[in-house]
Structures are given as structure tokens and as C-alpha cells.
Amino acid sequence: MKGENRKQEIIQTAAKLFTEKGYSAVTMRDLAKAMGIKAASLYNHINSKQDILKSIIISLAETFTNGMESIKASNDNSIEKLKKIVTLHVEITSQNAYGMASLNNDWMHLEEQLDYYLKLRSDYEDDFRLIINRGIKTNELHNVNAEVALFSMLSTLRSLYLWLPKKEDIQKEQLTANLIEVLLDGINN
Amino acid sequence: MKGENRKQEIIQTAAKLFTEKGYSAVTMRDLAKAMGIKAASLYNHINSKQDILKSIIISLAETFTNGMESIKASNDNSIEKLKKIVTLHVEITSQNAYGMASLNNDWMHLEEQLDYYLKLRSDYEDDFRLIINRGIKTNELHNVNAEVALFSMLSTLRSLYLWLPKKEDIQKEQLTANLIEVLLDGINN
DNA sequence: GTCTATATTTTGATAGAC
């Protein structure tokens, strides 16, 4: 489709601005200025501000869902599945850190797609929880509180967008390995 | 001071609304409606919307700074200090979860106090990092990547506001113990 | 301490020329 490139450019620029100030505090005039055009011109490429937010968030949420489906379908044991989840988060976040910020912080400003997003997120967390519980049952994992373990891993993985852009020097694979070590084995000697 | 109670009531109500939609998306009319009065009436108690945000964030940030000073001043070893940091976060978050949401998500909308806040946060992270590095040096901790360990612990502790309100049934002490176990010892068997 | 009324600015979005 003609002009689809320009639309993607607008969406990426918007994601960066949303990361810095949040969806509500970014005006169409801010976005236009960052693109070097006037606000009215944006509407030749996008339908509305809300449309931009939807484009950023939904595709990312679906990418996580697809990744989790693939992990569920594998024959890996629980530990391997958890490692793959870490890899999934590092992979997606390193490709679109600004989008991840919007996903994490501005999902509540979705309108028509809010319920759909909440369903995707809830299902993702359920799958994650199931893997942890399975690992405890098979003695692959300590008998920790599963909810606390889930919360801790998810909090860390969801915050990666804050941290990954600053660490371009570190290899993605090295970071993934370090994260797996800290999240699975802890830091205590 | 007369009416100081009403001011605190407004600040607490605002913190709750900020948690749900973010500072920028909450209007003075929203806040007034939640208080059961008209927007103009709010200005008899507070100077501006910005003034409310400042009141929420700065006092919390200073509470963290004071807590960290106390931990630094103690004679505890590194592990004990890390445990005390976990306790500090659970303590503060359980007392003011909505305020913690604003602290985490709306600090960038501070105006006059932004630089002061950033200094407090940066110093806090430096102190935290020093404790981890000391623990590695003394062999109390694994030789993990200190930055990754700091990032993981901070991400989890900063996300507590999302999770604590849902778990009122769990004893605060039990949660603290579970968190320490997961963060320090990991989940791997 | 709360109200009504209002000033001023800013917002998302549209119409139509080029």
C-alpha cells in the first residue's frame, strides 16, 4: 500500500515520544514537530491518535502471544521453557524498546481494543504461571511461592525496555544468559 | 494548619486516579468528582495540579533516601542489607501503593522538582549497586553481573505497587520472606 | 469551603487550497 512506510515512521516516532512522556501528554502537534511536518498532515497517514496507540500495542501483544504458543507447543522441560521466555522478552524488547514502553505504560488508554489486550495479557500470565507450577511439581524448581516467582520474573522482563537501550555494548546473548542466571539461580552464594 | 486534612484527602484521591490513568490523563474535574465537589473548590486546598504531583512523589522519594541512609549506616553484612532493602520497599509500598504508582510512572511530569527527584533516585541506585558489588567482593554473593542483579531486584521492587494491593490476605512479613527467597536464592533447584 | 461563571490556552480533528 502506498504511504505505508510513512505511516510506520509516524508510529515509531510516536512510540518514542510516548515512552518519554506517556500517551496522554504527547500532542499531535508534538508528534508533527518531531516528524518535521504540521499536525494536520499527520491525518493523511493515520486516522487518529488512538489509532497510533492501537498499532503500537496490539501487534506487540500478539507477538508475545505467538511466542508463548510456540513455547507451550515445544517438548522442553520447565527450565528450558522459562529460558525461552526470557529469550522471547529480550528478543522483542531489543527490536522495539519504545513500543514495549507504550505496551507497559499506556495500555489503559486503549479504547476499542482494551478488552482484547487484557485477554491477551491475562492468557500470557496464565501460561507463564502454569510453566512455573509445573516446574515446582516436577522438582525442577524450588518449592517457592509460585505467584511471587511469576511476579518477580514478569516485573524484570517487563522492565527490560528501560534498560536495554542503555546497554547496546552488551551482546544480546550475553544479557540473556546473565538474566537467566540471576532469575533462575539468584545471587546468593 | 487548618484544612490540612482535606488537602491530604485530595492528594490521596489524586494518587489513586493517577495510578489508574496517569497524571496527564486525570483532569481536575475528574479529581473534583471523585471528591464530590466542583473543580474550582479544589483550589481552596491546593495551589495547582502540579503541586499535587509534587506532594505525592517527593515525600516518598525522601522516605526511600532516609531508609537507605539508615541501611548504609548499619553494621550489617551485604546479604542483611539487601534483605533490609526488600523490607523497606514492602513497607513503603504497603503504606502507600497509589503513591508508589505515581512515583514510578509520573515522575517525568515533575517541573521544578524534577532535577531534585532525579538526584535522589540516582543516589539511591548508586547505594544499592555499591551493596551488591561489596557482596560480590566478599563472596557473600555469586559472581553475577552486578548491573543485571541490580536491575532485576529494582524492577521487581518497583513493581510491588501493582501487586501488593491484590494480596492483602498475605501477611506482609510472609511476602517479604518469599521475595527475599526468590530474589536472593532464585527458583532453580 | 463550595458554588457559578468565566478567562485563557490547548487539544484532536476537518476543510479546502496548492
Add this chain to the structure above:
DNA sequence: GTCTATCAAAATATAGAC
């Protein structure tokens, strides 16, 4: 595809009556 001009709604905040 971008512009100027503009609209209608919504925002923060103030003034002054009660």
C-alpha cells in the same frame, strides 16, 4: 502529501457571590 485556517471540545485556573 503538506500547508493554512479553523472548529468544537476540554483543559487549568481565577473572581467573586454565598
